[in-house]
Amino acid sequence: MxxxxxxxxxxxxxxxxxxxxxxxxxxxxxxxxxxxxxxxxxxxxxxxxxxxxxxxxxxxxxxxxHPAVVAAIKEQADVLTTVAPAHANLTRGKAAQRILARAGNTFSKVFFTNGGADANENAIRMARLYTGRDKVLSHYRSYHGNTGAAIVATGDWRRVPNEYARGHVHFFGPFAYRSEFWSASVEEESARALHHLRRVIQAEGPTSIAAILIETIPGTAGVLVPPPGYLAGVRALADEYGIVLIFDEVMAGFGRTGSWFAFQALAEQEGGLVEPDLISFAKGVNSGYVPAGGVIISPAIADIFDDNVFPGGLTYSGHPLAMASIVGTLDAMEDExxxxxxxxxxxxxxxxxxxxxxxxxxxxxxxxxxxxxxxxxxxxxxxxxxxxxxxxxxxxxxxxxxxxxxxxxxxxxxxxxxxxxxxxxxxxxxxxxxxxxxxxxxxxx
Incomplete structure (x- = not known):
């Protein structure tokens, strides 16, 4: 030094x-x-x-x-430092391929963004376009980013001076240590939190709700590992009412929980893998070496844009240096x-x-x-x-x-x-x- x-x-x-x-x-x-x-x-x-x-x-x-990630960025810089997102790029394709391999075979496409906030923005947009509905439900104890819809989806104090986006409703998630539901056990906390969510859905009007957006494990709000059965219950409610389920894994994803994704780490306690329709990610995918994020998309949602234009995009979507850092990171994490x-x-x-x-x-x-x-x-x-x-x-x-x-x-x-x-x-x-x-x-x- x-x-x-x-x-x-x-x-x-x-x-x-x-x-x-x-x-x-x-x-x-x-x-x-x-x-x-x-x-x-x-x-x-x-x-x-x-x-x-x-x-x-x-x-x-x-x-x-990490030397492998630094080397990957340097190697890409010698080949091509930037390219418009409309073009195909080998490094971008490799990054998407590696991300999907870790998310599981129920997902088919990746839309790249510049970070977690705009990942959540675009996940919300996809859910609204897919369902033709408007409202987004999210936890009070949450953080989803500092852009228009993402900050209003956020539940903590940072939302309040920034409430300019429409169609957002909040509900309480489970937190047994400081229960909002007077629960005496984690089982009771899970059941009562799910009942609360059902009533919010019913009161808001199920046919008006596009998405439920939750951090799989709320991070900044306190690493609130959900009690057994909660994620499975949310998935069941989303299916019952035709609502898109979005897991925000911006903080919890890519190794943080000891699995590639938090929903995978929680599979045993849920009695099986509980998969969302969309996953937003950023941060851990390349440890922030170059700004990057994205949305992992299930086929049902990706396919509707085969013949319908997706009305969104970013100049730096899939930026080559960011994509190289993703490839370098995920390969090194696997190999080591x-x-x-x-x-x-x-x-x-x-x-x-x-x-x-x-x-x-x-x-x-x-x-x-x-x-x-x-x-x-x-x-x-x-x-x-x-x-x-x-x-x-x-x-x-x-x-x-x-x-x-x-x-x-x-x-x-x-x-x-x-x-x-x-x-x-x-x-x-x-x-x-x-x-x-x-x-x-x-x-x-």
Whole structure:
């Protein structure tokens, strides 16, 4: 690493002078400077290293600077750096082929976008055109992106100042730890959440509803692994009322859950594979090395556009550099057993390790997750489950950074989301850091 400490201050000065940050009031920002990264580690210009247990925005599944992905991008840059989406391109075709091979043989086409938000935009558009209906149902605890329909489909606070798109209705999904349904068990939570959804469908008018759009495992909302039977129940309701089912796997897809897709990881608990009609993806498909996303389309929906024009497109749809990074990523993940590693890390290290922390520190109200996709629900009172204050979460975050771990926090939660390539030794080190940090902050609120 050839690092000049003076570049640390220069990077911060240029950022604060010229860069407008998302989801932020600008005046008080002091963003962390990242100079480089490798695998599960990042560093600043002063040489301080951090275990990246945020995976940035839960997207560097293959880790930082994976040589196979970097090489694939460089090789494509020497051949063709850009091409209009109307043309056929070999790398784009290979990327689609590899994605479909992992999604399963019930899907036939891929529409490429530039990221997750416009993947959800186009999935919604396809559902509306396919059904001739308008409304889209989605969870309150959700995030689907920051564009017109995607942000209104989002359920959290970011929707409220942006509600300009039409035809969106929200409902509560299952969350047994903080149940909206006064449930006493996960089975009861699943049944009552499904009853709630049925009543929302009936009250809104089934023939007006184009799609149910849900994150298979809601991510930013808290890694809310659905209780057994919930996904199968949603699929049954969609079939009963002729509604398109869209799984948003932007965060949960491509290894994050220890399977290629989250709906595959949950197949055993659902009593079989529960497949949607459309899958939106981005992030993990190439770990964000080049912006890319897309919609994986079932034949029933793809086929209607054989003779009908699909009224949508993007200049950079299937951009060659992005497609090369997808091919490089998916091939490397397959060859190196990276998805299996994520499953092992979750099952053998994170699940027992985080459970031990929860048993030790009352501030941890609940641990939930799968693969390398976990969240700790932090509380000020384990009996009432009152959420930990922003100040308490901030103190914990500072304690983790001071010990060399880059965390992901949201509301009263600490998300434990390392890259899928994380090693056993790195996880053991991270668990020790979490232990130290929780010990340092105590039962703060």
């Amino acid at each position: 050839n690092l000049d400490p003076a570049d640390q201050q220069l990077a911060l000065e240029l950022d604060r002078a010229h860069v407008f940050h998302s989801w932020s009031a600008q005046a008080t920002l002091k963003p962390m400077v990242i100079a480089g990264g490798l695998g599960s580690t990042v560093w600043d210009f002063e040489g301080n290293e951090f275990l990246d247990f945020s995976s940035q925005l839960v997207n560097t599944n293959i880790g930082h600077q 057993g990276i998805v299996d590693n994520a499953a092992h890390i979750g099952r053998d290290l994170l699940e027992p390790g985080l459970a031990a922390l929860a048993a030790k520190y009352p501030i941890i109200g609940e641990v939930r997750g799968v693969g390398v996709f976990w969240a700790l629900d932090l509380v000020s009172d384990p009996e009432t489950r009152a959420p930990l204050s922003a100040g308490g979460v901030g103190a914990l975050k500072a304690a983790l950074l001071a010990r060399g771990l880059l965390p992901f926090t949201a509301d009263n939660r600490l998300h434990v989301v390392p890259p899928c390539v994380v090693t056993d030794a790195e996880v053991e080190r991270a668990l020790a850091i979490y232990d130290e940090a929780f010990g340092a902050v105590g039962d703060v609120d």
